[in-house]
Amino acid sequence: MIDAPPLAPVPPTLPARLVAEAAGTFLLVFALVGAATSTAVFPDERNTLGIGLLGVALTLGLVVMIGASAFGPVSGGHFNPAVTIGLAVAGRLRWSDVVPYVVAQMTGGTAGAAVLVLIAGVGPANAMRRTLGGGFASNGFDEQSPGGSTLLAVALAETIATAVFVTVILRVTGPRGSAVPAPVVIGSTLTILLLTLIPISNASLNPARSFATAVFAGPDWLAQWWAFLVFPVLGGAVAGAAGRIGRRSRAGDATTALDAPPA
Template sequence: MTDATPVAPPTLRTRLAAETAGTFLLVFALIGAATSTAVFPDEQNTLGIGLLGVALTLGLTVMIGASAFGPVSGGHFNPAVTVGLAVAGRFRWADVVPYVVAQFVGGTLGAGVLLLVAGQGADGFLRSTLDSGFASNGYGDHSPAGSTLLGVAIAETVATAVFVTVILRVTGRRGSPVPPPVVIGATLTILLLTLIPVSNASLNPARSFATAVFAGPEWLAQWWAFLVFPVLGAVLAGVVARLRARA
C-alpha cells in the first residue's frame, strides 16, 4: 500500500532560497575557475584549465545546480531566464521580482566569498584579481578581444535568445530524450566558448553584476549592457515561444 498523501508545492520562501543557493554556486564556481584555476599556477598555464575548462566548469555547475535545485525553484539562476520564461507564459509574473532579487543576492555572495578566499592567498593576489577586472564582462577596452558595444550587443542578445529557446524546448511538454540539465549545461558551455573572447560571456545580469560591483566603477559603468542585451534576447525567445504555442 502506497502513501497517496499529496506533497505540498514548495513555498515562495523555499524557492527563493533555492535560487539564491543555485546562483551562489554558479558564480562561485565560474568566477573561481576564471580568476584562479584557468591560469594556475601562472600565465604560462602549465596546469591551468584555460578557456575550455572555464566553459566546462559553468556547464557542469549548471547541470548540478539544475538537478539539485531545479525541482524546488525551476533552476533559473539567471534574471534573463526568469524574464524569458515569464514572457513565454511559463512562469508567474508576480514571482519575477523576488526571483531576480534572490539571484542577485546569491551571485553577489558567491563573488564576495571568492574575494575572501583570495584575500588569504599570496601577497598581492587579491589586488591583482581586482585590478584585472575579476572576470567581469565588458566591451571596448574591457572586452578580451576589444569588441565594440555593437558587437557585444549582438553576441549577448543572440546567445541569450538561443539559450532561453533551448531551455523552453527541453522543458516543454514534448520534453527531450536527454535530461534537460544536461542539454542546458552543454548549451551554455558552447555559448561560453563562443562569447568569452567577445565579452567574457555574460548571458546573465546577476553574474555580471556580482563581479562588476567589486571590480570597480569602470566595470560597473558597463554593466548596463549585460542587463539590457541578455534580457532582450530572453524576451525575444519568450515571444517566439508564445507565438509558436498559439499557432
C-alpha cells in the same frame, strides 16, 4: 476499508524557491568566477595556461547541470534574471514571482563573488591582485572586452546567445521534453555559448553573474553593467515571446485537428 487517494504533492513555497535560486546562483558565480580568476591561469612549470578558456566553459556547463539537478525541482533552476523574465514572457512563470526571483539571484551571485574576494583577502600576498586584476572576470565592451569588441558586437552577441539559450530551456523543459536529461542539454548549451562569447564580451548571458563581479571590479566595470542587463534580458524576452507564440500556434493546430470532421 477503502484506501484513501494519494495526496497531491505540495508545491514548494515561495521562500523555499527563493532560497534555492539564491543558492544555485551563489554556486554558479563562485565556481565560474573562481575558475576564471584562479585555476584558468594558475601557473606551474608544466602548465602555464592552467585550465584555459575550455576549462572555464566546462566549469559553467557542469555547475549548471549540478545546480539544475539539485535546485531545479524546488525553484525551476533559473539562476539568471534573463531566464526568469524569458519564462515569464512565455507564460511559464507568474509575473508576481519575477522580482523576488531576480532579487534572490542577484543576492546569491553577489555573495558568491564576495566569498572569492574574502578568500583572496586572507590568502597569499598576491592573491587579491590575481583575483581582481584584469576586472575580476567581469564583462565589458570596447577596451574592456577581451578581444576589443565594440558595443554593437557585444549587443548582438549577448542578445542572440541568450535568446538561443532560453529557447533551448523552453524546448527541453516543455511538454515534449527531451530524450537527454534537461540539465545536461542546458549545461552543454552554455558550454558551447561560452566558448563563442568569451573573446567577445567575457560571456555574460546573465545579469546577476555580471553584476556580481562588476561591483567588486570597480567603477569602470560597473559603468558597463547596463549592457549586460539590457541585452541578455532582451534576448530572453524575445525567446519567451517566440515560445509563447509557438505554443499558441501548436494549440490552435491541435484544436483544428480535433474539430475537423472525419475523412
